[in-house]
Amino acid sequence: MTDKPINVILVDDHPLVVDGIRARLEAEPGIRVVGDAANGLKAVEAAMELKPDVVMMDVSMPVMNGFEATKKLRECCPEVRVLILSMHDNREYILQLIQSGASGYILKDVSSEEMVKAIETVHHGGTYFSSGASQTLFARFDEPSAPADDGSVLTPRELTVLRLLAGGRNNKEIARELDISVRTVETHRQNIKSKLNIQTAAGLVKYAIEHNLVQLS
Known part of the structure; x- marks a missing residue:
């Protein structure tokens, strides 16, 4: 654990989800929730103001979804790491979000321990996929191709x-x-x-x- 906590912004359009995640992370001395937002546009605005280390964000949201918000964050706040927290274990979702600049993808059924590990991993420059997301992403390829x-x-x-x-x-x-x-x-x-x-x-x-x-x- 580092001396400086990892500053996190939570983004989800369901207040109960945000409150639940905040409660799960408050017990972690190495993580500090510095703000939250209910859509992608507010997330970008909050990131520009609060300059967090990690934005943990849902995909399906009003006004601006997670795909667009991730792209915007990559442009305006390239130092911020984006960790997607979603209920969708859809391979195309995951691929598109990686292409948009997300550093990780975890499903909403992960344990508090795994959520913390994911935040720490992307904060330190790594990529993180929860086991369910990994199985969806890497289990099979519809069209095998040779390396470039x-x-x-x-x-x-x-x-x-x-x-x-x-x-x-x-x-x-x-x-x-x-x-x-x-x-x-x-x-x-x-x-x-x-x-x-x-x-x-x-x-x-x-x-x-x-x-x-x-x-x-």
Whole structure:
């Protein structure tokens, strides 16, 4: 736990949902809810004013939905991480939100512990998908495709690291799984970003999905 709490804005058009999430997070000393909003437009305005670390947001909302709000936040507040909290385990929803710039996607049935883990993960630059979202996203690909030519510049170990990153693993988990140091994982990660000219974790996930590099049965 860091000394400085993670500042979070909650966005949902159902007050009871916001109140429930706020109550779940208030018990966490490392997280501070600094504001809330009932639609995407208000979320963007709140983010510009309050400058949170993470915006945790629903998808289906009036005035401006989660897709548009995520795009707007990426433009006006690129330092803010967007974590989607939704009841929809729809693959197209998840893909579109990743393409819009979201760093994670969790379902509303997650435990408080997993919600906190997701907030911490995206805050520290990672991507996070709850187990239900991961199964929906990675279980099957309707149209198998070969990796793009630029994927061939990656070494076998880099491809393995990329697959694990896209599957939601953080550096420590990858290091443990591959029996290498965290520093080595970080080096691989930087090499992957450099070779693919992709600088964000969400961008790496998007690349892996588009080029069928993640196939979990």
